[in-house]
Amino acid sequence: AAAEKGGFPSFMDKEIHDQPQAVADTLLGRLDIDGKLTLDEMRIDETVLKTIDKIIVIACGTAAYAGQVAKYAIEHWCRVPVEVELAHEFRYRDPVVTEKTLVVAISQSGETMDTTMAVRHARQQGAKVIAICNTFGSTIPRESDAALYTHAGPEIAVASTKAFLSQVVACYLLGLYLAQLRGNKFRDEITTILEELQTIPEKVQSVLDNDKQQVLDLARRNQDVGSVLFLGRHVGYPVAMEGALKLKELAYIHAEGFAAGELKHGPIALIDDGQLVIIVVPSKRGRDSLHAKVISNIQEVRARGANTVVIAEEGDEEVQEFASEVIYVPQTTTLMAPLLTTVPLQIFAMELATAKGLDVDQPRNLAKSVTVE
Ligand code: G6P
Numbered sequence: 001a002a003a004e005k006g007g008f009p010s011f012m013d014k015e016i017h018d019q020p021q022a023v024a025d026t027l028l029g030r031l032d033i034d035g036k037l038t039l040d041e042m043r044i045d046e047t048v049l050k051t052i053d054k055i056i057v058i059a060c061g062t063a064a065y066a067g068q069v070a071k072y073a074i075e076h077w078c079r080v081p082v083e084v085e086l087a088h089e090f091r092y093r094d095p096v097v098t099e100k101t102l103v104v105a106i107s108q109s110g111e112t113m114d115t116t117m118a119v120r121h122a123r124q125q126g127a128k129v130i131a132i133c134n135t136f137g138s139t140i141p142r143e144s145d146a147a148l149y150t151h152a153g154p155e156i157a158v159a160s161t162k163a164f165l166s167q168v169v170a171c172y173l174l175g176l177y178l179a180q181l182r183g184n185k186f187r188d189e190i191t192t193i194l195e196e197l198q199t200i201p202e203k204v205q206s207v208l209d210n211d212k213q214q215v216l217d218l219a220r221r222n223q224d225v226g227s228v229l230f231l232g233r234h235v236g237y238p239v240a241m242e243g244a245l246k247l248k249e250l251a252y253i254h255a256e257g258f259a260a261g262e263l264k265h266g267p268i269a270l271i272d273d274g275q276l277v278i279i280v281v282p283s284k285r286g287r288d289s290l291h292a293k294v295i296s297n298i299q300e301v302r303a304r305g306a307n308t309v310v311i312a313e314e315g316d317e318e319v320q321e322f323a324s325e326v327i328y329v330p331q332t333t334t335l336m337a338p339l340l341t342t343v344p345l346q347i348f349a350m351e352l353a354t355a356k357g358l359d360v361d362q363p364r365n366l367a368k369s370v371t372v373e
Contacts, residue, residue, distance in 0.1 A: 070171030110138025243345030
């Protein structure tokens with residue numbers, strides 16, 4: 001087993017470090033030399049894909065957060081409405097699904113029963129289904145019209161890390177492919193986005209190289225916290241929810257991810273002296289107004305005694321004034337940021353659980369793949 005962990009103390013640690021490769025491998029072979037996107041596995045008629053009027057992403061757990069990140073990108077690039085729904089809710093609410101609906105089922109294992117049942121339901125209603133999956137030949141891709149595989153390699157730790165990053169990347173490839181097909185974006189714009197995507201593996205590597213020790217220290221200092229709140233906005237919102245999920249799963253700490261804009265509508269009542277709040281700050285270059293709004297959220301919780309840990313992009317000095325601590329990640333575009341900001345949150349949950357003496361690979365009560373409804 002030690003050899004399988006590649007010298008790391010746990011599979012989770014190894015898998016977090018596999019992420020640059022997982023992202024690179026998921027991109028591999030899908031971009032040709034002049035930057036055009038080719039998805040050979042897209043076995044759905046192009047004319048059908050051109051007439052799609054709605055996309056519904058179905059997934060569970062971490063995969064559903066990957067879908068929520070992708071919603072922002074796909075809607076922006078394709079101008080097609082995207083709904084993200086937990087697979088177990090989808091089937092039971094009489095969803096509006098037609099032949100013009102494209103369902104994207106995201107699943108690392110490809111065996112999650114809730115997601116499988118939702119795929120069957122969608123196909124019965126006449127929708128086309130694309131599976132985004134990490135396990136070749138598993139049930140969900142077999143039962144779908146097409147499969148786009150994430151090439152993250154086997155994920156052994158129960159809580160998902162590298163599969164998440166790869167799922168976001170695969171969804172982005174799908175979104176750009178649809179944009180290319182539907183002619184919503186100029187070719188050079190898609191090329192620029194793809195170029196940025198190709199820089200992500202080395203940027204993830206630099207997060208691992210530069211932030212790990214700082215996050216480890218932070219986790220050790222906070223191993224006795226009773227609850228942690230995560231705030232984010234835009235794509236940072238699903239990142240906040242994923243950060244909270246990792247902490248629940250690995251460290252058994254009560255954690256919630258909130259949309260930062262929602263703070264004043266309720267969650268701010270939770271802020272008390274010493275409450276740890278982790279805030280994912282959007283890039284100032286990308287969305288100036290959002291950056292300012294999230295900074296004021298940091299101020300608001302700080303004024304009420306919160307311990308504010310901020311994830312921000314390199315060069316963002318404005319956040320320092322209100323932050324107890326800043327964890328910097330490399331600069332990238334707004335939509336690519338989740339591929340970087342998620343990583344310190346994964347490390348935080350893993351290191352905090354480790355500091356508490358917990359088994360990060362096999363958390364209590366959880367299964368890697370839930371094959372019952
Ligand atoms: C389980 C795992 C989670 C995972 C979810 C969905 O609950 O513990 O880590 O995100 O299933 O799994 P899937 O294989 O469908 O992505």
